[in-house]
Amino acid sequence: MRLALKFILLFVSAVVLVTAFASYFTNVQFLRNTQKQHAEIAASITPKIKSLPGEDSPQFGNNDLERIIRSARNDIPRTRWVWLGNEVPTHLQPTLTKPKPNDCGLNENLSHSISLAGENRQGTPTYFSYFPIKIGGQQGAIEISSPLASIRTQSTLNWKSSVYSVLSIGLLTIGLVMILGVRWIASPLQKLTHKMEQVGRGDFSSNLQLHSNDELGELGKAVNLMCDRLREQQRTIETETNQRIAALEQLRHADRLKTVGQLAAGFAHEVGTPLNVISGRAEMIFGTHESNRDQIEKHARAIKDESERISQIIRKLLDFARRSPVKKEQGDLREVIQRSIEMIRPLTEKKEVLIRTDLPAKKALAHFDFNQFQQVLMNLVDNAVDASQPGQTVEVILKKRTNDNRWAIQVIDHGKGIPESSRKEIFQPFFTTKDVGAGTGLGLSIVHGIVEDHDGIINCQTEVDLGTTFTIELPATEMKSPP
Ligand code: ADP
Numbered sequence: 014m015r016l017a018l019k020f021i022l023l024f025v026s027a028v029v030l031v032t033a034f035a036s037y038f039t040n041v042q043f044l045r046n047t048q049k050q051h052a053e054i055a056a057s058i059t060p061k062i063k064s065l066p067g068e069d070s071p072q073f074g075n076n077d078l079e080r081i082i083r084s085a086r087n088d089i090p091r092t093r094w095v096w097l098g099n100e101v102p103t104h105l106q107p108t109l110t111k112p113k114p115n116d117c118g119l120n121e122n123l124s125h126s127i128s129l130a131g132e133n134r135q136g137t138p139t140y141f142s143y144f145p146i147k148i149g150g151q152q153g154a155i156e157i158s159s160p161l162a163s164i165r166t167q168s169t170l171n172w173k174s175s176v177y178s179v180l181s182i183g184l185l186t187i188g189l190v191m192i193l194g195v196r197w198i199a200s201p202l203q204k205l206t207h208k209m210e211q212v213g214r215g216d217f218s219s220n221l222q223l224h225s226n227d228e229l230g231e232l233g234k235a236v237n238l239m240c241d242r243l244r245e246q247q248r249t250i251e252t253e254t255n256q257r258i259a260a261l262e263q264l265r266h267a268d269r270l271k272t273v274g275q276l277a278a279g280f281a282h283e284v285g286t287p288l289n290v291i292s293g294r295a296e297m298i299f300g301t302h303e304s305n306r307d308q309i310e311k312h313a314r315a316i317k318d319e320s321e322r323i324s325q326i327i328r329k330l331l332d333f334a335r336r337s338p339v340k341k342e343q344g345d346l347r348e349v350i351q352r353s354i355e356m357i358r359p360l361t362e363k364k365e366v367l368i369r370t371d372l373p374a375k376k377a378l379a380h381f382d383f384n385q386f387q388q389v390l391m392n393l394v395d396n397a398v399d400a401s402q403p404g405q406t407v408e409v410i411l412k413k414r415t416n417d418n419r420w421a422i423q424v425i426d427h428g429k430g431i432p433e434s435s436r437k438e439i440f441q442p443f444f445t446t447k448d449v450g451a452g453t454g455l456g457l458s459i460v461h462g463i464v465e466d467h468d469g470i471i472n473c474q475t476e477v478d479l480g481t482t483f484t485i486e487l488p489a490t491e492m493k494s495p496p
Contacts, residue, residue: 051142121152279443287319346377353390365403392456393424400428427480
């Protein structure tokens with residue numbers, strides 16, 4: 014309804030403006046016509062006055078002058094002869110009282126005709142015209158006046174009729190706007206607004222019903238078309254998303270199958286050899302005479318060793334499959350590095366490989382699971398020692414990176430390196446290049462999982478025959494200042 018009110022206000026203002034302009038132009042036209050009429054009257058008598066003999070002229074109320082003036086129209090407009098000057102008797106002075114004659118130049122110096130609106134001696138609004146003529150050296154003028162009452166009446170009539178038309182048209186418009194505006198504008202607009210709110214909520218279902226052939230009807234059709242397209246697009250997106258999810262599921266399933274296959278193959282490979290040994294030795298025990306106890310004991314020891322190897326493989330596999338939950342605590346990374354090196358020292362000494370550490374002087378604080386990180390470091394150092402030749406050095410370096418506040422732990426060896434063909438596979442479970450019994454191929458995959466659980470990154474740089482560097486990045490924590 015606010016829109017309807019605006020329309021009405023606009024309409025009423027337009028009518029008032031047009032009426033005001035019409036009234037103004039009527040006034041101007043009326044004055045122009047009056048002036049023209051005055052000029053015509055003056056033009057008809059001026060030659061006659063000018064032809065009067067000069068010596069008769071100075072006498073006030075000259076008979077000939079009176080006669081000539083009377084011959085002109087003397088009702089409406091009214092024509093008079095007036096003398097201009099100081100000693101003129103009142104009845105021969107201009108009838109104009111307001112503005113004062115002198116103020117508008119009505120004196121003996123008047124040289125050209127003037128027209129103006131003013132008041133006569135009775136105070137009636139009148140339109141005056143003065144046409145100056147000099148007779149016998151004295152300045153006079155033909156005064157022609159028309160009452161202004163008629164123009165006022167006309168103007169009042171104009172305004173009255175305008176007010177009446179504004180009122181009647183306004184009332185009619187209000188009625189029409191109330192009835193038709195609601196039907197043609199308000200109700201379709203309400204439906205459109207409702208529809209747009211539905212679209213905003215992502216509901217493109219119901220169609221908009223606007224039974225009109227105007228612009229709003231067109232808009233309704235456009236909105237319906239837009240909804241149809243959006244519905245189509247929504248359907249396409251849904252179908253594509255479902256297809257994508259299905260494809261992802263398939264991929265995941267295939268990936269799971271691949272991993273299970275790899276695990277099974279790796280497990281079969283790892284366990285196959287010791288099982289062969291066990292069954293071989295068992296058969297040998299059967300074939301050995303019971304008096305040959307030494308031989309039986311030798312076979313039994315071999316069976317025991319191989320069984321232990323199998324259980325070790327199974328333990329590692331279980332470690333990999335269901336890693337125990339991470340128990341992170343703030344700790345010093347230097348400690349876990351030193352403890353891991355201590356644990357592995359017998360192996361390094363056996364292989365005659367030296368271990369050098371480069372650790373910061375202050376505490377290297379981070380949130381980590383001590384046991385799991387010990388496993389990580391022992392695995393990395395074990396691999397590095399394994400790849401090195403006797404007399405070579407394995408370095409373990411811990412440094413804080415200042416740009417992103419992370420710790421970098423590097424395990425560096427100068428051993429055989431990893432060939433290009435294996436680089437992608439070293440983190441895969443059961444990938445190993447070590448001899449049967451020497452490695453399970455689970456170490457690096459376990460390391461990778463633990464580092465990820467700690468929001469860390471592990472990467473490997475390697476060069477065949479030059480060595481390998483494994484780098485672990487781990488978020489650092491700040492030391493709490495004492496209260
Ligand atoms: P495993 O040590 O039981 O073989 P890992 O998962 O620890 O299992 O290692 C997988 C493979 O990655 C190893 O067999 C070896 O070929 C390669 N590898 C790991 N670390 C190194 C290293 N420092 N230098 C050379 N090769 C390495």
